Amino acid sequence: MHRLGSWLLGLGALLVAVGMGFGFWFLVNDVDSKAVNLLGLVPIGFVALLAGVVMTLFSRPAGGGSSREDS
Numbered sequence: 001m002h003r004l005g006s007w008l009l010g011l012g013a014l015l016v017a018v019g020m021g022f023g024f025w026f027l028v029n030d031v032d033s034k035a036v037n038l039l040g041l042v043p044i045g046f047v048a049l050l051a052g053v054v055m056t057l058f059s060r061p062a063g064g065g066s067s068r069e070d071s
């Protein structure tokens with residue numbers, strides 16, 4: 001679960017960066033159809049980022065991490 005969360009964090013960040021970067025570039029250059037499609041990736045990337053953060057925070061990697069019982 002932790003590994004999937006890490007992958008979702010990377011995928012979400014990539015989707016947001018590509019959607020914002022190229023979407024606004026196409027918007028400025030008046031290619032509205034591509035801009036709308038690329039800017040539509042931003043909310044999907046945000047949802048992936050949110051899911052990745054939740055998965056990584058609520059799961060622990062196998063055999064890793066210290067707990068309060070050990071100290």
